[in-house]
Amino acid sequence: MRATWLALVVVAGCQPSVASGTYLCGDEELCPSGQACDGPTNTCVVASTAMPFTCMDMHEPDDTPQQAFALPTFGCTSALYSEDDCLAAGDAADWRSFAAPTGCTAVAAQIEITSPIAFEPLALQLWDLTANTMVATGGSCPPSETATGSDAACVTQTLVGGDSYGIAIQPAGGGDCGGKCNFNRYSLQVQTVTP
Amino acid sequence: MKPKPGLTLLVVAAVALGAPRLAAAQSAPGAAPAVDAPPAAGPGRQPRDIVVVTEGTRTTQNVVVLGGIALAGLALGGVGLYYNLDARDASNKVTTTMPVGEPWTKALQAEYDQAQSSSTKAEVFYGIGGACVAAAAIAYMLTAPPSETTVIHPRPVATVAPTPGGAVVGGVWRF
Numbered sequence: 001m002r003a004t005w006l007a008l009v010v011v012a013g014c015q016p017s018v019a020s021g022t023y024l025c026g027d028e029e030l031c032p033s034g035q036a037c038d039g040p041t042n043t044c045v046v047a048s049t050a051m052p053f054t055c056m057d058m059h060e061p062d063d064t065p066q067q068a069f070a071l072p073t074f075g076c077t078s079a080l081y082s083e084d085d086c087l088a089a090g091d092a093a094d095w096r097s098f099a100a101p102t103g104c105t106a107v108a109a110q111i112e113i114t115s116p117i118a119f120e121p122l123a124l125q126l127w128d129l130t131a132n133t134m135v136a137t138g139g140s141c142p143p144s145e146t147a148t149g150s151d152a153a154c155v156t157q158t159l160v161g162g163d164s165y166g167i168a169i170q171p172a173g174g175g176d177c178g179g180k181c182n183f184n185r186y187s188l189q190v191q192t193v194t195p
Numbered sequence: 196m197k198p199k200p201g202l203t204l205l206v207v208a209a210v211a212l213g214a215p216r217l218a219a220a221q222s223a224p225g226a227a228p229a230v231d232a233p234p235a236a237g238p239g240r241q242p243r244d245i246v247v248v249t250e251g252t253r254t255t256q257n258v259v260v261l262g263g264i265a266l267a268g269l270a271l272g273g274v275g276l277y278y279n280l281d282a283r284d285a286s287n288k289v290t291t292t293m294p295v296g297e298p299w300t301k302a303l304q305a306e307y308d309q310a311q312s313s314s315t316k317a318e319v320f321y322g323i324g325g326a327c328v329a330a331a332a333i334a335y336m337l338t339a340p341p342s343e344t345t346v347i348h349p350r351p352v353a354t355v356a357p358t359p360g361g362a363v364v365g366g367v368w369r370f
Contacts, residue, residue: 014279014282014283014286014310014313014314014317015282015286015310015311015314016285016286016289016290016306016307016310016311017286017290017291017292018289018290018291018307019291019292019293021294022291022292022293022294022295023291023294023295023297023298023299023303024296024297024298024299025298025299026298026299026300026301026303027298027300030298030299030300030301030304031299032289032299032303032304032307033304033307043294044299117298118298148296148297148298149296149297149298
């Protein structure tokens with residue numbers, strides 16, 4: 001009988017135990033049983049302590065190219081511009097604009113957005129607003145630039161000096177928990193380089 | 196056991212001398228029957244009864260059934276151990292106490308579910324196996340065959356027989 005109790009103790013030690021806050025939320029707020037995705041930190045926590053996602057969109061209204069938030073002036077080569085922002089639930093797009101520098105032998109823009117995989121995926125587009133055409137869409141980034149638990153989209157595009165460009169950050173579609181996590185936060189990085 | 200008439204036993208020793216020998220035989224290894232030897236009979240006193248206790252023997256069926264139950268319990272415990280180890284393996288892949296910086300995935304969820312499932316199975320098999328072993332042990336005690344007790348009523352009759360170089364002193368009684 002004693003052996004039976006010892007065996008049960010051993011079994012009890014084999015129940016999986018995931019401490020609160022140890023895992024990042026997976027796709028579409030996926031978390032271990034009994035846990036939920038904490039909105040502010042996108043980590044899996046005990047369900048009763050999970051807080052809702054909050055979004056402080058810094059530049060609203062910025063839903064159209066005309067409403068785009070203007071980025072600082074870039075030179076032929078620039079320091080890295082970086083900002084953190086978010087798309088609130090139901091927000092169709094965030095726009096940024098910048099002017100391509102003039103007088104450069106050649107200039108290109110390197111643009112990257114990263115966002116948690118826990119919420120809706122985001123897409124990146126680069127528009128030539130002067131010509132009113134989309135010139136590039138976000139593709140995969142070098143693996144070294146993609147943090148664990150995050151999605152990243154990158155664009156490297158040669159610019160026409162003097163043209164006005166727009167960066168659109170939009171929902172990529174799908175992956176929004178059936179509409180329950182149709183929001184996300186992101187980091188945007190922009191830099192001009194000599195191609 | 197009732198004394199069988201006609202059976203006569205000659206004890207080639209006085210009861211006073213035989214008692215220590217019987218006691219020694221009782222404590223010696225391999226001594227099959229237990230004998231409650233009477234104390235030495237003093238002059239003019241009737242010697243006490245000699246009680247011989249013979250342990251009962253289990254039937255083959257009893258041994259086979261109880262052994263089978265016990266073995267089945269051990270086998271079920273082995274199955275429980277298998278699931279126990281499987282649960283531990285899966286559990287080790289997902290159990291965390293510190294932030295790991297990794298997102299929760301469907302693959303991890305599958306490991307988590309497997310750990311819980313195997314853990315539950317291990318508990319069930321351990322429980323049934325342990326119950327079988329315990330039941331076999333209890334049944335082993337409850338089905339112990341009764342021992343046989345034979346009581347010898349000594350009625351010593353002094354006997355003296357000549358032998359070369361001396362004589363043998365003994366007693367004769369019926370039982």
